[in-house]
Amino acid sequence: MENKITWETDMKTALARARKEGKHIFLDFFNPG
């Protein structure tokens, strides 16, 4: 596994995956600087 988190950037896509895969969403509001 690549040693890097592969982030979704769109809530709609994340929700669709969460429902399909039965997982929780880990949502990070960050400061891109």
Add this chain to the structure above:
Amino acid sequence: MDAVTYPNAEVVKFIQGNTIPLRVPFDAKPLSLKFNIKWTPTLIVLDPDGKERHRIVGFVSAEEMIPSLLLGIGKSYFERDQFSEALMRIERLLKEYPKSSSASEAIYLKGVCQYKGTHNPKPLREAYERLKAEYPESEWTKRAYPYRLIN
């Protein structure tokens, strides 16, 4: 987070394997308004229907990230009355991360889950006794204080 926590191999493995990671800028509307974001980082566990179940504001170290997520996912299952699923996450947290700052809340939640699942109040008292012994200064020990009276 980018310098220390997220590059950690165990953190990557846990997040990729157990969650759908979603990252958005703190000022991205409408999400920032919906979740009332005031500071960064704000880290939220959402259930598969998108409902907020757990929130952390501020930096989280690599050592605390996995137990915090286990607690958040456990709380989510608890709030949806899926007690055995909740207990799986809580027991993993307590077994693998007993010294984490999430552990005392996990002990409290374990007692409550066991009570809700069986209606046997004994686990509530056991939770208090364990909290008193292992985390005497914890907020969760204070919250469990009434359970000392359970026989």
